[in-house]
Amino acid sequence: MNRTRKPLRRTIDQQRVQVWYGWLRQLSKRSTAYALEKQLLPEGFARATDGSLSHRNRMVRYREGKHVPRSELVARAETRFPGGRALLEHPYWEILDPDRDVSVCAAAWLARLGADVQRLMYRPSRFVVDHVAKRRPITNVSLRQLENLGTFEALAATTLLLRETLQAGNSLRAHCCAASFWRLLLLIGSSVPFFDVLPAMAELADKALLHQVVHRGEQVALTSVPIRRYEGLLRGYCLAREDRGTMGPDHASWVRERLLLIRGKKGFDVQHAFRVPVIATPALQADPEMYANFLQDQMVRRMALDYCTKARWAHRVFIDDLMAFYNDPEGHWPAVDSVVKPLIPRPDRADSQRAIA
Numbered sequence: 001m002n003r004t005r006k007p008l009r010r011t012i013d014q015q016r017v018q019v020w021y022g023w024l025r026q027l028s029k030r031s032t033a034y035a036l037e038k039q040l041l042p043e044g045f046a047r048a049t050d051g052s053l054s055h056r057n058r059m060v061r062y063r064e065g066k067h068v069p070r071s072e073l074v075a076r077a078e079t080r081f082p083g084g085r086a087l088l089e090h091p092y093w094e095i096l097d098p099d100r101d102v103s104v105c106a107a108a109w110l111a112r113l114g115a116d117v118q119r120l121m122y123r124p125s126r127f128v129v130d131h132v133a134k135r136r137p138i139t140n141v142s143l144r145q146l147e148n149l150g151t152f153e154a155l156a157a158t159t160l161l162l163r164e165t166l167q168a169g170n171s172l173r174a175h176c177c178a179a180s181f182w183r184l185l186l187l188i189g190s191s192v193p194f195f196d197v198l199p200a201m202a203e204l205a206d207k208a209l210l211h212q213v214v215h216r217g218e219q220v221a222l223t224s225v226p227i228r229r230y231e232g233l234l235r236g237y238c239l240a241r242e243d244r245g246t247m248g249p250d251h252a253s254w255v256r257e258r259l260l261l262i263r264g265k266k267g268f269d270v271q272h273a274f275r276v277p278v279i280a281t282p283a284l285q286a287d288p289e290m291y292a293n294f295l296q297d298q299m300v301r302r303m304a305l306d307y308c309t310k311a312r313w314a315h316r317v318f319i320d321d322l323m324a325f326y327n328d329p330e331g332h333w334p335a336v337d338s339v340v341k342p343l344i345p346r347p348d349r350a351d352s353q354r355a356i357a
Contacts, residue, residue: 014065014066015065015197015204017068018063023081027081037059040073092155096204110122138177147180150188150258174213182277185201189230199223203223210222217280217294219281221277224279268319269308269318299325303322321333
């Protein structure tokens with residue numbers, strides 16, 4: 001890997017190569033780098049004197065993201081496993097790079113994000129003579145519409161909006177964009193090839209951009225929560241729904257059902273658990289009263305996730321325990337029973353219905 005590049009640029013390249021490799025591995029149905037290299041680069045294998053096969057271990061380096069593949073190899077892979085080049089050269093990786101000027105590159109990036117995203121980002125032209133498309137303003141509605149797409153393109157567009165709001169100094173709007181980014185990351189997390197690199201994607205996004213989002217003393221930090229637990233909850237819920245025949249296996253159905261959980265439509269505990277992760281800034285920690293409220297809020301978030309995912313929280317009503325926690329002068333969470341409950345939250349649970357009502 002070229003050592004003259006900045007560390008963050010090297011990390012971005014590492015991850016985009018790993019995403020590309022993951023795509024090839026899934027489409028080729030080859031579980032090892034050796035098998036994939038033998039299929040994609042058979043001429044690189046040679047017989048040793050003892051009759052064994054030797055090769056250059058190139059795919060291992062791509063699996064680890066140590067080298068960016070040459071254009072010839074990318075083109076060869078694209079003929080056999082279409083779609084990999086689009087992931088490797090996706091605008092998302094450029095938008096994450098802070099050295100790229102967002103005000104200069106925004107229009108070019110959006111032009112590469114497809115018709116679904118462009119319909120949401122631009123106003124429809126009213127006159128034939130309109131040569132320059134006009135952008136829509138950033139609103140909660142437009143962010144929600146991008147979430148409804150649930151695609152990598154929508155994640156890239158939301159990342160672009162986040163950079164623009166940070167540049168404009170709008171901390172509230174930046175926080176809203178960060179919350180949408182979090183939801184979209186969870187939406188694409190179960191799809192190929194993002195599942196294998198989901199924690200790394202959260203870490204990279206934090207390092208490149210999300211850590212800049214600070215609102216009311218709270219700094220967005222996606223790596224402050226166990227993202228695999230969220231993905232396990234979402235995936236398990238959708239698989240259970242699919243097994244019962246109440247949803248289809250298509251992308252749109254998965255996005256719709258995952259959004260119901262992520263947006264907290266399935267219960268009060270889920271609503272608290274899926275809020276965008278944050279940590280306290282030094283300024284917030286310096287204010288005893290505000291910091292105490294922050295720690296209390298973080299406790300609620302952690303317990304809400306436990307109520308959604310851990311078997312030991314059976315037959316407990318989250319909102320009742322929440323109220324008891326707020327009323328406890330010493331700030332203790334109510335004691336927990338050891339009864340077993342299903343891993344997957346049920347939409348028809350009595351506590352969920354009461355919380356929604």
